[in-house]
Amino acid sequence: MAGSRTGRPPVQRTVRRPAGASRPRRDNPVRRLHARVQKAWDRPLTAYYLIFGGSLLITVLGLVMVYSASQITALQMSLPGSFFFRKQFLAASIGAVLLLVASRMPVKLHRALAYPILAGAVFMMALVQVPGIGMSVNGNQNWISLGGSFQIQPSEFGKLALVLWGADLLARKQDKRLLSQWKHMLVPLVPVAFMLLGLIMLGGDMGTAIILTAILFGLLWLAGAPTRLFVGVLSIAATLGVILIRTSPNRMARLQCIGATDPGPGDACWQAVHGIYALASGGIFGSGLGASVEKWGQLPEAHTDFIFAVTGEELGLAGTLSVLALFAALGYAGIRVAGRTEDPFVRYAAGGVTTWITAQAVINIGAVLGLLPIAGVPLPLFSYGGSALLPTMFAIGLLIAFARDEPAARAALAMRPRRFGRKRGAGGSAFARSPRRWNTMRRRASAARPSGER
Structure with a gap:
């Protein structure tokens, strides 16, 4: 280093900042990452990608788990090991066509289909009670045989019918500014919903009735029902639910199995307890795909209502949290679509579909975790059952169509x-x-x- 003319080393002077001046901030990688995530989250097509990608991942993972969880059951019934998987794959293929058709249909056509779908659902649900046509499965008279091993559950299509018809009804009344009157908000929405609930309860399927009730409350909440009106309808539904539970020993037994850790006398809580056993034995990363022990006859309905328990046993906590994250993303995207639209029909329909899928997932997973009574409802897009998969995939197509129809999303596309x-x-x-x-x-x-x- 060169010295000064006096031979002394140069003096390094420090520049002092004025009092109160803040130091320049360094580029924080956490903040940079947060900004990038926030920027991507606010993009116009975020809801579209979340709905399409989330539903696709749930369906594909569900097919894998149905194949794994149903092999032993199929072999015990002297059927090929892939019997249930092939039926579910066929239903998923048909459902994918319905999803694509629904996602390409304009909103006007969706509204035009509301009344035909409702009439068809009511007609099929009435046929269930006709001797020789309706079938009883696990004590519930809510199935119609299509020949061979194929059956259909009309009450599953009642969910889609209530969402479309209720959304169209409320949208037309909102356009005429009639929703400020309680009689227009309740009639004929609540009577028709109670008619569907009555047809379902004739077959003894209280699980589907709970989902339909959740859809009804979701539509009323989106329509801006006043608190006293909302509480009144909720009180009536709760009273009827208590009566139906108290008058059925089977439902009372399911209610008593909440949080059970022992099968109890007569193995009344066998299914609930072995669902907990399956989850507990999975650990963090599971025992491996196909390595479940509980599906070897210990856990009833391992590929339908309790497929989440087999998922926890084979894929562990990581697998179950992944499923929960996918459903959470799907629910958030549905709420986002309903909140950003200016079309009242889109808002009611998107909110109804989101309420349906979210409530059904919560009830199913809550029952597997022992937090809720076993209601006998499948996990949407995940459990085995074509009757539940087809209308659900059509409803996902509705959400995709609504997400694409946002002005910012249309411009981005x-x-x-x-x-x-x-x-x-x-x-x-x-x-x-x-x-x-x-x-x-x-x-x-x-x-x-x-x-x-x-």
């Missing part, structure tokens, strides 16, 4: 690059191949998109 020589418009449809038109659409979409993100 219009900005996507061309694929296979064609470009995608606001609704996902293909337009002409002209480069001049594509550039025009890009300019229009850029002007319509305030965020500039996809």
